[in-house]
Amino acid sequence: MPSPDNVMDKLVSLAKRRGFVFQSSEIYGGLGSVWDYGPLGVELKKNIKERWWRAMVHERDDIEGLDAAILMHPKVWEASGHVAGFTDPLVDCKQCKNRFRADDPRIKGTPGQPDAQCPVCGMKGTLTAPRLFNLMFKTFMGPVEEDAAVIYLRPETAQGIYVNYLNVLQASRQKVPFGIAQIGKAFRNEITPGNFIFRTREFEQMEMQFFVKPGTDLEWFEFWKAQRMQWVQGLGLHAEKLRFHQHAKDELAHYAKDAYDIQYEFPFGWQEFEGIHNRTDFDLSRHQQHSGKKLEYVDTATNERFVPYIVETSAGADRTTLVVLADAYHEEEVSGEKRVVMRFHPALAPIKAAVFPLVNKDGMPELARRIYDDVRRHVNVFYDDGGSIGRRYRRQDEAGTPFGITIDGQSTQDQTVTVRDRDTLLQDRVAADRLVAYLTEQLKG
Numbered sequence: 001m002p003s004p005d006n007v008m009d010k011l012v013s014l015a016k017r018r019g020f021v022f023q024s025s026e027i028y029g030g031l032g033s034v035w036d037y038g039p040l041g042v043e044l045k046k047n048i049k050e051r052w053w054r055a056m057v058h059e060r061d062d063i064e065g066l067d068a069a070i071l072m073h074p075k076v077w078e079a080s081g082h083v084a085g086f087t088d089p090l091v092d093c094k095q096c097k098n099r100f101r102a103d104d105p106r107i108k109g110t111p112g113q114p115d116a117q118c119p120v121c122g123m124k125g126t127l128t129a130p131r132l133f134n135l136m137f138k139t140f141m142g143p144v145e146e147d148a149a150v151i152y153l154r155p156e157t158a159q160g161i162y163v164n165y166l167n168v169l170q171a172s173r174q175k176v177p178f179g180i181a182q183i184g185k186a187f188r189n190e191i192t193p194g195n196f197i198f199r200t201r202e203f204e205q206m207e208m209q210f211f212v213k214p215g216t217d218l219e220w221f222e223f224w225k226a227q228r229m230q231w232v233q234g235l236g237l238h239a240e241k242l243r244f245h246q247h248a249k250d251e252l253a254h255y256a257k258d259a260y261d262i263q264y265e266f267p268f269g270w271q272e273f274e275g276i277h278n279r280t281d282f283d284l285s286r287h288q289q290h291s292g293k294k295l296e297y298v299d300t301a302t303n304e305r306f307v308p309y310i311v312e313t314s315a316g317a318d319r320t321t322l323v324v325l326a327d328a329y330h331e332e333e334v335s336g337e338k339r340v341v342m343r344f345h346p347a348l349a350p351i352k353a354a355v356f357p358l359v360n361k362d363g364m365p366e367l368a369r370r371i372y373d374d375v376r377r378h379v380n381v382f383y384d385d386g387g388s389i390g391r392r393y394r395r396q397d398e399a400g401t402p403f404g405i406t407i408d409g410q411s412t413q414d415q416t417v418t419v420r421d422r423d424t425l426l427q428d429r430v431a432a433d434r435l436v437a438y439l440t441e442q443l444k445g
Ligand code: GAP
Pocket: 155, 156, 157, 158, 188, 190, 197, 198, 199, 200, 201, 202, 203, 204, 205, 207, 272, 273, 274, 275, 312, 314, 315, 316, 317, 318, 319, 320
């Protein structure tokens, strides 16, 4: 068994080599825990986001979509509790200038006391007492860099939904219970980021806020827990690597009454990649209080008025992408040679099929090009005529392309092609004019 670090190292190296994920600003030495998605990565992440949007918005009558701005009125973050409470306790080493979370297990002794030892330079008594550090990125709005002009990059997309809840309700003519879904960037000045795209300072969230009548929240919480696990399982992941984890009292965020994580067993251990939270009426009540605007819902049938409770489902698009990458990575031996294959669910695969003329003569490239032009109108397909057919297959195995379509000598005679299955390595002979129907059938789900 390769060691966990080794698996992550291999994944990071494949991600770079094949164009899934690159380090941001690499030519300048990189920027800490910020990553860019290359040609394959952008397709993979887009497929995940689109699948989420289809399940959460298009396939439901009771959820509407939204795309709120990243920059919001600074009072939003006072109301939400993020200015006061979205903090980590940190300690500094006065000697080596490194900064640590106060609960860093490498610290020996009590920070601020003479016995405390810096885990980097090893000096004793140089660690400061813990100080609270806010995780929100700050910037300035307008030309003057003064306190009054401070605004934040949002640390969660949820607040953009809460402040628009009445707008969406009125515009869409929905009734409680109903939800609002959004995919967008969020930013956190994380102190201990790492593990590739697991914890980064800029990331994307796929969040849905479901507005319910108080008293029905427990039922909806169970409903959304089950729905989200079902969706995650539908990504074709290894079932034994998925589980729920309920937050203990001391793990709960400042807004939550109850929370469950969906965890995946990454090479570095079990970790959350999605959360289902019962946020009660905390957010809407706080916004009502801070803005002075009524955010009550009026049930026209019963004339009841209430501030809805919110059940939130919050997934990281990047973290889900890491789950999909880690789960798909597979090494095996084929005919005495090592094969690395990304076994993506076909619906998530960045490229669905690759077209290969067996050799670049005898009418094969012309037919291959015609087939390529035909298929690309339906699915994302790649044309490759460089190198031996074996090498071309291997390149697509690493890209996770489910099907390899080869145009050989027989193809120019009878207009059939071979279709190689990425996982079984079995080959089917398919009529060229049936290829689109064949692929559509195989890629379903
Ligand atoms: N609106 C609720 C909320 O933001 P969270 O548990 O802090 O809850 C939800 O974040 C999800 O967002 C996480 O499960 C994770 O997938 C993703 N996420 C949070 N911080 C992240 C980070 N620094 N890097 C990458 N993804 C992150």
